[in-house]
Amino acid sequence: MKTRKLISVILGAALCSTCLISCGNEPAANSPADTAANNSANTGAADTGESKSDLIKVGIINNDPNESGYRTANVNDLKATFTKENGYDAQFAYSLKNDEQITYAQKFIQDEVDYLLLSAADTAGWDSVLQDAQKAGVRVILFDRTIDADESLYEASIVSDMLKEGETAVEWLKGQSLDSYNIIHLQGVMGSDAQKGRSGALDKAVTELGWNVVTQQTAEWSAEKAQQIVQSVIDSGKKFNVIYAENDDMAKGAVAALDKANITHGVGKDVIVMGFDCNKWALEELKAQNWNYDGQCNPFQSSYINDIIKKLEAGETLDQKTIIMEEKGFDAATITAEDVEKYGI
Amino acid sequence: MSTPSESKLRSFFTGLMRHQIVIPLAALLLLTLFNLIADPGFFKISLGYNSDNNPVLSGYLISIIDYGSELAILAIGMTLVTAASGGQDISVGATIAIAGSVILRVLCGTESRPETLQAPIIVAFLVACLVAMLCGAFNGSLVAFFKIQPMVATLILFTAGRSIAAWINNNELPIVSDVSFSYFGGYLPGVPIPTPFFIAIICFVITWAVLKYTNLGLYVQAVGINEKTSRLNGLNPTFIKFLTYVLLGVCVAVSALIKVSRLSTINYSVIAKDIEMDAILAVALGGNALSGGKFNMSASILGAYVIQFLTTTLYKFEVQSDALSAYKAVVVIILVVMSAPAVREKISLLFNKMSAKKQAQSA
Numbered sequence: 236m237k238t239r240k241l242i243s244v245i246l247g248a249a250l251c252s253t254c255l256i257s258c259g260n261e262p263a264a265n266s267p268a269d270t271a272a273n274n275s276a277n278t279g280a281a282d283t284g285e286s287k288s289d290l291i292k293v294g295i296i297n298n299d300p301n302e303s304g305y306r307t308a309n310v311n312d313l314k315a316t317f318t319k320e321n322g323y324d325a326q327f328a329y330s331l332k333n334d335e336q337i338t339y340a341q342k343f344i345q346d347e348v349d350y351l352l353l354s355a356a357d358t359a360g361w362d363s364v365l366q367d368a369q370k371a372g373v374r375v376i377l378f379d380r381t382i383d384a385d386e387s388l389y390e391a392s393i394v395s396d397m398l399k400e401g402e403t404a405v406e407w408l409k410g411q412s413l414d415s416y417n418i419i420h421l422q423g424v425m426g427s428d429a430q431k432g433r434s435g436a437l438d439k440a441v442t443e444l445g446w447n448v449v450t451q452q453t454a455e456w457s458a459e460k461a462q463q464i465v466q467s468v469i470d471s472g473k474k475f476n477v478i479y480a481e482n483d484d485m486a487k488g489a490v491a492a493l494d495k496a497n498i499t500h501g502v503g504k505d506v507i508v509m510g511f512d513c514n515k516w517a518l519e520e521l522k523a524q525n526w527n528y529d530g531q532c533n534p535f536q537s538s539y540i541n542d543i544i545k546k547l548e549a550g551e552t553l554d555q556k557t558i559i560m561e562e563k564g565f566d567a568a569t570i571t572a573e574d575v576e577k578y579g580i
Numbered sequence: 581m582s583t584p585s586e587s588k589l590r591s592f593f594t595g596l597m598r599h600q601i602v603i604p605l606a607a608l609l610l611l612t613l614f615n616l617i618a619d620p621g622f623f624k625i626s627l628g629y630n631s632d633n634n635p636v637l638s639g640y641l642i643s644i645i646d647y648g649s650e651l652a653i654l655a656i657g658m659t660l661v662t663a664a665s666g667g668q669d670i671s672v673g674a675t676i677a678i679a680g681s682v683i684l685r686v687l688c689g690t691e692s693r694p695e696t697l698q699a700p701i702i703v704a705f706l707v708a709c710l711v712a713m714l715c716g717a718f719n720g721s722l723v724a725f726f727k728i729q730p731m732v733a734t735l736i737l738f739t740a741g742r743s744i745a746a747w748i749n750n751n752e753l754p755i756v757s758d759v760s761f762s763y764f765g766g767y768l769p770g771v772p773i774p775t776p777f778f779i780a781i782i783c784f785v786i787t788w789a790v791l792k793y794t795n796l797g798l799y800v801q802a803v804g805i806n807e808k809t810s811r812l813n814g815l816n817p818t819f820i821k822f823l824t825y826v827l828l829g830v831c832v833a834v835s836a837l838i839k840v841s842r843l844s845t846i847n848y849s850v851i852a853k854d855i856e857m858d859a860i861l862a863v864a865l866g867g868n869a870l871s872g873g874k875f876n877m878s879a880s881i882l883g884a885y886v887i888q889f890l891t892t893t894l895y896k897f898e899v900q901s902d903a904l905s906a907y908k909a910v911v912v913i914i915l916v917v918m919s920a921p922a923v924r925e926k927i928s929l930l931f932n933k934m935s936a937k938k939q940a941q942s943a
Contacts, residue, residue: 457850467895494631
């Protein structure tokens with residue numbers, strides 16, 4: 236009985252410490268947003284004198300940088316552009332929740348920022364706060380994501396065209412002029428923007444050109460599921476020569492299954508491997524000729540935003556509201572070490 | 581505890597256990613029959629070589645024992661937790677992410693792509709074990725000491741776990757290039773059977789030995805059936821509940837090792853996604869009451885492989901990707917209805933009548 240009590244005391248202590256640790260972690264996960272908001276409040280108060288000079292005040296609302304590699308690259312890019320040296324007084328706020336983002340937006344409007352840059356967590360619910368912004372003379376620029384609001388409420392929207400990303404990839408695949416196309420199509424989470432665009436382009440080419448789709452399955456962006464699906468095709472003994480994976484992770488899973496079955500892949504090998512998103516490790520695989528193609532999903536919107544702000548400040552009008560970013564596709568045969576450094580996220 | 585009542589209880593248990601394993605066996609038989617009729621090629625196993633020139637067996641059956649192993653290991657812990665606390669741990673997927681992240685953190689140190697391992701794999705695994713047990717202890721303490729409903733208590737780590745996992749590695753995605761790390765989720769050189777299956781077998785043997793040579797199984801069931809009487813009989817229900825969650829933590833760490841080893845890297849948001857639901861389904865498929873009490877470990881393990889059997893079958897027949905979860909849902913519905921007390925009572929009544937008739941006839 237005594238030992239039992241002792242053990243329970245020890246374990247009790249251990250779990251108390253876990254409580255503390257995990258309690259410590261939770262706020263840590265949220266803290267970037269909080270500190271960002273606090274900073275913004277502080278800078279807002281401290282910089283009022285300065286901002287009347289020639290610095291342009293921008294409030295940037297983004298999703299949590301920990302969300303994905305794409306988001307981390309996106310946040311770093313914005314931070315690098317909107318600096319004091321470039322003539323900006325920038326405040327950042329991060330949240331994955333729409334209502335928190337709206338609160339930040341209201342705060343920025345009260346701080347009288349000149350521009351509000353917004354990557355909304357959700358498409359709905361932005362009308363009233365954007366109307367407030369308009370009344371207060373704050374100009375709104377959307378980036379990365381669109382919202383369901385009237386076009387008059389924002390100056391511009393800078394987005395990726397997922398369908399075009401898919402089309403660029405399919406064009407490249409056409410250009411390979413294989414004798415026959417037997418494709419394993421690994422889809423992302425069904426219904427997501429990226430999945431719809433990237434699947435749509437391939438589906439169209441398949442019906443038009445009579446390519447053979449060996450299997451079309453959703454691996455839900457997951458490498459493990461992709462590995463199982465490709466494994467299943469290999470087990471069935473069906474022949475295939477193209478893997479069209481809608482993100483890099485799934486392509487990686489597929490390659491793991493190919494390696495297990497000793498099927499060669501890459502430039503000049505049995506199976507063509509295609510991925511999307513241009514993660515740095517994926518571009519390195521490309522460089523090593525293990526994969527064939529990687530399509531970009533461009534997270535670097537800041538130069539576009541910068542141009543727009545410069546134009547608006549000069550009193551020019553924009554030609555169009557929706558600006559679609561240029562997105563590249565990389566071929567293993569032509570990719571350079573600089574590309575890996577520059578475009579890898 | 582008086583011996584006659586205990587032996588009575590035991591014989592009652594063994595009787596039921598014999599009953600219980602029938603459910604996953606029937607499901608397995610059904611799937612096997614279906615595949616035999618649809619395409620006997622399903623059962624073909626062939627020997628080939630992988631890209632490292634190691635001999636490997638391949639075929640659907642091999643895929644099943646390969647990919648089903650993590651689930652089977654998790655099912656062990658989940659069965660104990662279910663039996664003792666009458667609830668399920670829904671945070672196992674998130675804790676796998678945490679444990680996997682810890683393994684990579686220890687192996688890679690601060691670099692995200694080291695040339696050599698920064699620590700032996702066994703050390704990384706033990707640290708991950710410790711962390712996963714602490715997560716289990718956190719869940720267990722909420723359930724056992726604070727008497728919070730298991731599903732609510734584990735919801736905390738379920739939501740926060742993946743963020744914690746990302747935080748452990750500063751949101752980087754380390755990649756281990758050392759070949760020896762890929763053995764755990766792949767093949768040992770010269771051995772044509774996938775390693776996860778061996779790891780699972782080791783876990784089964786240990787579990788079997790623990791259940792046979794210690795009183796853990798009996799205590800867990802006693803606590804699950806009636807907490808008050810087990811306390812009156814000198815057990816400590818709080819501690820036993822707590823212990824089951826810590827044991828589940830060990831299972832989580834083993835699964836995490838296999839998972840991260842498969843690809844030598846990790847993706848925090850999707851690794852072991854929805855595996856908690858499959859683990860709970862395995863326990864249910866094993867005929868164990870999700871409200872706690874009696875359990876049958878081998879039925880749960882068999883249940884886990886049956887689920888993988890189902891998944892592999894669905895992949896083989898190229899079921900429309902959006903319909904995949906609907907098929908699993910059908911299985912769940914059948915299971916839930918089958919295990920409903922009302923239905924069970926009817927079935928056992930029917931069974932009793934039949935056996936009574938037979939006895940009458942033979943007499």
